Amino acid sequence: KQEVTQIPAALSVPEGENLVLNCSFTDSAIYNLQWFRQDPGKGLTSLLLIQSSQREQTSGRLNASLDKSSGRSTLYIAASQPGDSATYLCARTSYDKVIFGPGTSLSVIP
Amino acid sequence: SAVISQKPSRDICQRGTSLTIQCQVDSQVTMMFWYRQQPGQSLTLIATANQGSEATYESGFVIDKFPISRPNLTFSTLTVSNLSPEDSSIYLCSVGRIGQSEQYFGPGTRLTVT
Numbered sequence: 001k002q003e004v005t006q007i008p009a010a011l012s013v014p015e016g017e018n019l020v021l022n023c024s025f026t027d028s029a030i031y032n033l034q035w036f037r038q039d040p041g042k043g044l045t046s047l048l049l050i051q052s053s054q055r056e057q058t059s060g061r062l063n064a065s066l067d068k069s070s071g072r073s074t075l076y077i078a079a080s081q082p083g084d085s086a087t088y089l090c091a092r093t094s095y096d097k098v099i100f101g102p103g104t105s106l107s108v109i110p
Numbered sequence: 111s112a113v114i115s116q117k118p119s120r121d122i123c124q125r126g127t128s129l130t131i132q133c134q135v136d137s138q139v140t141m142m143f144w145y146r147q148q149p150g151q152s153l154t155l156i157a158t159a160n161q162g163s164e165a166t167y168e169s170g171f172v173i174d175k176f177p178i179s180r181p182n183l184t185f186s187t188l189t190v191s192n193l194s195p196e197d198s199s200i201y202l203c204s205v206g207r208i209g210q211s212e213q214y215f216g217p218g219t220r221l222t223v224t
Contacts, residue, residue, distance in 0.1 A: 043218035044204075044218075046215070094206075095141055095210055096141050096206060097155075100153045101152065
């Protein structure tokens with residue numbers, strides 16, 4: 001069974017801290033790994049997509065890495081801001097299927 | 111990329127009624143999907159909306175409860191029938207294209223059943 005897990009389930013940090021969110025997957029034949037952000041009661045915003053042939057992607061203060069051999073991906077957020085407070089979901093994706101992790105709820109305290 | 115809109119954005123419905131949610135994409139896409147997100151939970155795939163044929167449902171979801179239409183490559187509807195409070199969730203549509211690995215999500219429809 002293909003599964004995606006995320007730790008921690010929740011995280012609270014003071015503003016300005018760098019932080020790492022972790023994602024693990026059991027399917028070594030991974031297609032791609034996509035990180036999403038979800039604000040309370042809202043839809044999903046795609047943050048970064050790492051294709052199976054890639055090792056990392058960067059966008060602004062965000063950096064996502066992918067290690068297929070260990071079945072892990074990390075999302076690094078630099079210099080966190082209160083506006084970063086949201087739930088972060090990782091997902092194993094292809095054009096025809098998405099398997100989501102349970103998410104990490106991030107709270108950045110001013 | 112793809113820009114996806116959903117209608118309605120939210121609704122409050124009475125038990126026993128039905129709600130139809132529309133998903134519109136700004137360009138033709140191969141795959142369209144419907145997800146449910148119950149309170150405090152991650153997303154669960156309901157079904158894949160197939161253009162011109164019956165939707166493909168995931169385990170635990172049936173057509174009588176969640177009828178889906180997809181009349182063309184840019185539009186789909188999901189109906190949640192015979193509503194109960196347990197149907198209170200966010201419903202999201204997403205799209206994908208063959209050959210592209212990214213999925214794009216709509217803004218979601220927040221349903222509350224009273």
